[in-house]
Amino acid sequence: xxxxxxxxxxxxxxxxxxxxxxxxxxxxxxxxxxxxxxxxxxxxxxxxxxxxxxxxxxxxxxxxxxxxxxxxxxxxxxxxxxxxxxxxxxxxxxxxxxxxxxxxxxxxxxxxxxxxxxxxxxxxxxxxxxxxxxxxxxxxxxxxxxxxxxxxxxxxxxxxxxxxxxxxxxxxxxxxxxxxxxxxxxxxxxxxxxxxxxxxxxxxxxxxx
Numbered sequence: 001x002x003x004x005x006x007x008x009x010x011x012x013x014x015x016x017x018x019x020x021x022x023x024x025x026x027x028x029x030x031x032x033x034x035x036x037x038x039x040x041x042x043x044x045x046x047x048x049x050x051x052x053x054x055x056x057x058x059x060x061x062x063x064x065x066x067x068x069x070x071x072x073x074x075x076x077x078x079x080x081x082x083x084x085x086x087x088x089x090x091x092x093x094x095x096x097x098x099x100x101x102x103x104x105x106x107x108x109x110x111x112x113x114x115x116x117x118x119x120x121x122x123x124x125x126x127x128x129x130x131x132x133x134x135x136x137x138x139x140x141x142x143x144x145x146x147x148x149x150x151x152x153x154x155x156x157x158x159x160x161x162x163x164x165x166x167x168x169x170x171x172x173x174x175x176x177x178x179x180x181x182x183x184x185x186x187x188x189x190x191x192x193x194x195x196x197x198x199x200x201x202x203x204x205x206x207x208x209x
Contacts, residue, residue, distance in 0.1 A: 002095035007065040007206045013055040020198040023047040025068040025208025031086040033060040043074045050187040062086040068208040069104040073097040112149035112209040117142035149209040151185045158190045
């Protein structure tokens with residue numbers, strides 16, 4: 001399996017319902033077979049907010065989650081898979097139409113471990129403008145990547161029961177700062193994440209930190 005693929009997943013709806021999707025820093029190649037519709041492939045966007053996906057009993061989806069920072073030739077990839085089903089040789093097709101550069105991976109890894117974009121740029125040996133230029137293909141700024149990594153890390157701390165110290169441990173200025181960032185990325189408060197809302201499932205899934 002190409003290194004650019006972070007995870008494969010499948011979903012089969014046993015009843016009508018909906019699922020919450022939270023930003024994870026990844027894009028997915030998804031095969032969708034919904035009742036009453038022609039099966040199709042799609043590439044998901046890099047999400048900036050929570051949204052809901054509805055499904056009906058019998059709907060089926062299979063996805064290939066790509067690593068953060070993967071640059072996709074979407075049109076070429078979708079053209080290459082349009083005549084094959086979810087059981088076809090998808091991984092090689094993905095490897096042929098996606099790029100994950102070492103510089104991009106290093107920059108994203110660094111941003112997930114610091115407190116400011118300037119600190120990341122300094123650690124990488126580049127200036128702030130060059131760091132922003134490097135991440136331009138993702139459509140997201142260094143500050144946004146850092147914010148997402150911190151929010152996902154803090155959410156997992158909250159799920160472990162660390163409600164009082166999660167803000168400090170994750171690098172927020174204070175509790176109010178963490179609350180604002182949770183609402184931005186998850187549409188929920190830390191307390192709502194802790195009490196077992198559907199958001200809690202999303203932050204446990206593989207993604208950007």
